[in-house]
Amino acid sequence: MKSAPAWNEEKVRAAFPALAQTDDGMVRLYGDAPGGTQVAARVLERMRESLIEHCANDGGLFRTSRLAEDTMLAAHATAATFLGAANAQEVVFGLNTTSLIFHFSRMLAREWRAGDEIVVSRMDHDSNIAPWLIAAEERGVSVRWLEFDTATFQYRYDMLADLVGPRTRLIACNHASNLLGTINDVERIVAAGRSVGAVTVVDAVQSAPHFALNAGAIGCDLLMTSPYKYFGPHAGLAYVRTEIAERLRPLKVRPSPDTMPYRHAPGTPSFEAQLGTVGAIEHMAWLGEEFGGAAGASLRTRIERGYSAASAHESELSRQFLSIAAELPKMRIFGISDPAANHGRVPTFSFTIAGHTPAAIAEAFARRNIFVWNGSFYAYEIAGVLGVRDNGGVARIGLAHYNTAAEIAAVGAVLRELAA
Ligand SMILES: Cc1ncc(COP(=O)(O)O)c(C=O)c1O
Numbered sequence: 001m002k003s004a005p006a007w008n009e010e011k012v013r014a015a016f017p018a019l020a021q022t023d024d025g026m027v028r029l030y031g032d033a034p035g036g037t038q039v040a041a042r043v044l045e046r047m048r049e050s051l052i053e054h055c056a057n058d059g060g061l062f063r064t065s066r067l068a069e070d071t072m073l074a075a076h077a078t079a080a081t082f083l084g085a086a087n088a089q090e091v092v093f094g095l096n097t098t099s100l101i102f103h104f105s106r107m108l109a110r111e112w113r114a115g116d117e118i119v120v121s122r123m124d125h126d127s128n129i130a131p132w133l134i135a136a137e138e139r140g141v142s143v144r145w146l147e148f149d150t151a152t153f154q155y156r157y158d159m160l161a162d163l164v165g166p167r168t169r170l171i172a173c174n175h176a177s178n179l180l181g182t183i184n185d186v187e188r189i190v191a192a193g194r195s196v197g198a199v200t201v202v203d204a205v206q207s208a209p210h211f212a213l214n215a216g217a218i219g220c221d222l223l224m225t226s227p228y229k230y231f232g233p234h235a236g237l238a239y240v241r242t243e244i245a246e247r248l249r250p251l252k253v254r255p256s257p258d259t260m261p262y263r264h265a266p267g268t269p270s271f272e273a274q275l276g277t278v279g280a281i282e283h284m285a286w287l288g289e290e291f292g293g294a295a296g297a298s299l300r301t302r303i304e305r306g307y308s309a310a311s312a313h314e315s316e317l318s319r320q321f322l323s324i325a326a327e328l329p330k331m332r333i334f335g336i337s338d339p340a341a342n343h344g345r346v347p348t349f350s351f352t353i354a355g356h357t358p359a360a361i362a363e364a365f366a367r368r369n370i371f372v373w374n375g376s377f378y379a380y381e382i383a384g385v386l387g388v389r390d391n392g393g394v395a396r397i398g399l400a401h402y403n404t405a406a407e408i409a410a411v412g413a414v415l416r417e418l419a420a
Contacts, residue, residue: 004293004305007313009404011290015041015283016231016402026369029407033229034178034206034348034398035373039276040231042286046279047233050272057268068271075274076261081299082281083223083239084214089260090245093274094236097205097224098127103264104222104240105131107248108199112169114140119163119171119193121146122381123155123180128172128203128224129381146173146189150385153180153335154344160192168198175207175223179379179394180335181348183207190220199244205229209400210314210346212307215239227273231400232280235273240264284310287401310401317399317408318347324412328419330354334386334394347399352388353418361395365414372397 013019018038021028030038054067076088085091094100112118118136120129122145136143144163147156155173164171171193176183186202193200200220204213208225215223223239250263257263285302288294292305322339325331334350336342353361362374376383376393383389397411 004291004309007291007309009313012287013402013404015286017041017044019402023369029368029370029410030403031365031397031399031407031411032371032373033209033400033403034377034396036228036234037209037231037400038402039233040280040283042282043232043276043279046275046282047272050275055271058271072269072271072274073261075278078278078281078299079237079274082213082284082303083225083237084212084216084218085239086216086242090215090239090242091261092238092240092245092264093261093269093277094238094265095270096228096234096236097203097226097238098131098236100224100236100238101127101201101203102131103251104201104238104248105135107251108170109135109139109141110249112136112139112141115167116141116169117144117165117167118142118169119144119146119198121148121155121173122385123148123177123182123184124172124174124203124379124381125178125205126378126380127205128174128201132170132172141169144168146171148180148182148382148385153177153182155182155184155189157185157188160189164192164196164198166196168193168196170199170201172201173203175202175204176210176346176348177335177379177382178206178348178377179350179382179396181345181350182335183211183344183346186220187218190218194219206346206348210307210311212304213239215241227277227280230280231283233270233273233276235270235277237277313401314347314399314403315342317403317405318342318345320405320408321347321349321397321399321411324408324415325349325351328353328415330419331415334388348396349398350394350396352394353415356418358392358395361418364418365395365411368410368414370411370414 054064056064058069076091079091173189190200201222202220209230221244228234284306287306288302291309294302294305319339336345358374365372373396
């Protein structure tokens with residue numbers, strides 16, 4: 001392996017066509033990554049290839065149909081490497097994470113009996129809560145809650161032993177919070193679930209943009225991601241452990257194949273989104289080649305090195321952001337705020353500033369063409385616990401590896417003004 005050259009912000013940014021755009025001469029500062037990232041050029045190339053070179057349904061004997069099918073199957077294999085799945089049979093593409101969880105909840109709930117229990121978590125996006133609550137209500141199953149600590153913003157792992165038992169059918173948890181930014185020890189939660197034979201579901205939507213996933217090592221049954229949060233197109237991408245994929249009775253039309261990847265992917269898929277997702281994965285691998293010294297290495301190694309290089313850069317930006325926040329007594333961060341404790345969080349910062357509503361904060365940024373979110377981002381339970389659900393929520397700046405130190409300085413200038 002060659003030694004890795006230093007991170008080059010300009011070179012990285014050149015890989016994202018959207019970043020060069022201006023509005024009335026003003027540059028755009030994208031601080032909205034947790035809501036959806038900008039798209040890498042490779043994604044556009046792959047989607048273009050799909051839509052021009054083999055835009056057809058699969059299953060036919062003619063050239064474009066065969067190509068569509070081949071690239072679809074290859075996309076599953078690439079996604080398996082990306083997710084840390086054993087093989088392409090453990091991969092399901094869908095419309096988005098929410099609809100994938102609803103889809104699997106319906107099949108899983110058929111296995112539940114009245115009096116069974118499930119465990120959901122207070123730190124999840126509602127897409128990994130509501131589908132389970134609805135299924136539990138329909139099946140007469142009771143719901144137990146894994147809480148988080150409002151001082152440390154960590155899960156209450158001490159609750160696990162009491163929460164799981166012989167009747168626990170499912171445990172659903174969050175890998176990285178879309179509001180707090182906490183990175184969670186999902187291995188520990190999954191191990192607790194598996195010890196009683198429960199199905200384990202990990203929402204990795206907010207971890208996938210920041211570190212390499214390894215579903216096999218986590219040991220979960222389902223792991224969910226949304227490629228539009230990691231530089232790809234609007235789509236959902238799930239890992240489904242073989243045992244579960246085979247066990248669940250599929251929700252499918254009768255003539256479609258019973259085998260993966262068709263078994264749990266009803267209807268015609270977005271071939272272009274699958275190819276676009278391959279482009280997003282190739283982008284991460286390219287970072288590994290350019291800045292991780294991994295040129296010529298396996299796809300998995302290039303992906304891992306790409307993430308390591310990107311997260312080292314993000315970590316430095318986080319440190320800069322948190323150092324600015326630490327100077328501002330009127331600013332309150334909901335999440336790990338110690339610049340030295342960066343490793344425990346993704347660069348997603350939710351905050352309030354005394355004297356301003358979150359909407360006013362987002363508007364102050366928007367006037368400078370800086371894109372930040374306000375509200376509670378469907379982190380419905382977190383917002384409830386923090387007491388911000390019904391009063392405008394929080395402001396949220398979320399970074400990706402295409403953000404720069406100069407951008408953090410620009411964000412800092414606005415924060416200082418607001419918090420003066
Ligand atoms: C942590 C988390 N889970 C799930 C979702 C829902 O994903 P999708 O929009 O793909 O349904 C989001 C979206 O913001 C999220 O942040």
